Amino acid sequence: MPTGSDDYPPRAAETADQGVGAHKDYGYLALLQQDEVGGLQVQSEDSDWIDAVPVPGAFVFNGGEMLEIATQGCLKATQHRVVSPQSGVHRYSIPAYIAGTLAQVKDNGQLLTSFSGRL
């Protein structure tokens, strides 16, 4: 197993277990490198699950709840999940989470928002 990565072992053939259940990340951004196996799905506004098909050399950026708060709902936190690979296949992904501090200040009635983030 490569170091610093998440290992999703294959699910038992008779089950449809998920590697990670549906959730939103709580931080600002998650930067994700997934291998060619796939399994990451994002939920649309119509509640459909859409495959985030792996693109070689590309990263996935997942907006988190802090980002949604900091942008006052302009950028939404993405509901997502990971479906485990079929029997006999392993999936690897390397996530990096950008967390940070949110500051909101009212200046003459105008809401000013700033944040500092780090990996």
Ligand SMILES: O=C(O)CCC(=O)C(=O)O
């Ligand atoms: O492994 C993935 O593709 C996503 C993992 C994830 O959603 C998480 O760690 O929050």
Ligand SMILES: [Fe+2]
């Ligand atoms: Fe996540």
